[in-house]
Amino acid sequence: MTEADRRSEPGRLDLEVDRLVHEPARLGILTVLSSVRSAEFLFLQSALGLSKGNLSSHLSRLEAGGLVEITKTFVGKKPQTKAAITPAGAAAIGRYWEQLDQLRRLGRPGG
């Protein structure tokens, strides 16, 4: 039985959090990228309040995990970095929010 099969068993709660997604800064990056087609580096910094180094580091980890795609170009002499969520990244963040909603339902009285 695969991991996906185990997770999709009826009645089974899927609460195994993906640590690559769960880290707050990376969760923020994936959540923002899931709502746009692509975003520049500066936009992610502005939306999430992350420093250049911090954002760079988290983007690299997400790229290594196949959850985002980074494109680097030059506009004149100025480097420009653009990020977009991959299908795997969209699935991962979708699963994460579903897990959070499951937890929320558990926390309700009678849930």
Next chain:
Amino acid sequence: MTDQTRSSTDDLRRTAAVAADYTSLQGLINVTTGIGIVLWALDQSLWASAVIGVGAVVWTVYYRRRFGRAVRRGSGAATAAVVVAAFVVCIAGYAVDRALAGPVLVMPLLAAACFAVSYRLGYRNVGVTPVHQAVVVLLVLSAAAPLLGLDALGARTGMVVLGAAMAVVGLTDHVRLVAAMKPVPRD
């Protein structure tokens, strides 16, 4: 789930909503467009063109430099088509008002409908504020300007109200955007 966790995830979802509607929230472009429309209604066509044209360029560059760029999902061509359609509808309404000089202005009513449609399309994720709703109500009420003797500019009265409405909505959106974005810490 703790209250703190719930509020931080809610904050994240709000940030994502702002990102999704980022283009619509670049309100300063609408502010100068609205001012331009008012100038045009006051017979200052040259100034109107300059304000609208320069404003669009300046504020586009401003938002790009201040907050960066995000490409929204969905078709840019569809969005452009809606903007053009709204422009055509409002111009048609103005032409009707000029031709008929009736007891009620048609253009503000059509403009109110265009605003309502643009709200559904442009603020799908962030929603609208009471200011946005009030602007639509005021546009509808302004259609009665001839009946109340408030149409000193004739058919152009509707254009003044439209321009003012765009400027108010634009300013509201700009404030929303700035409030949602965060200061960028240095490394």
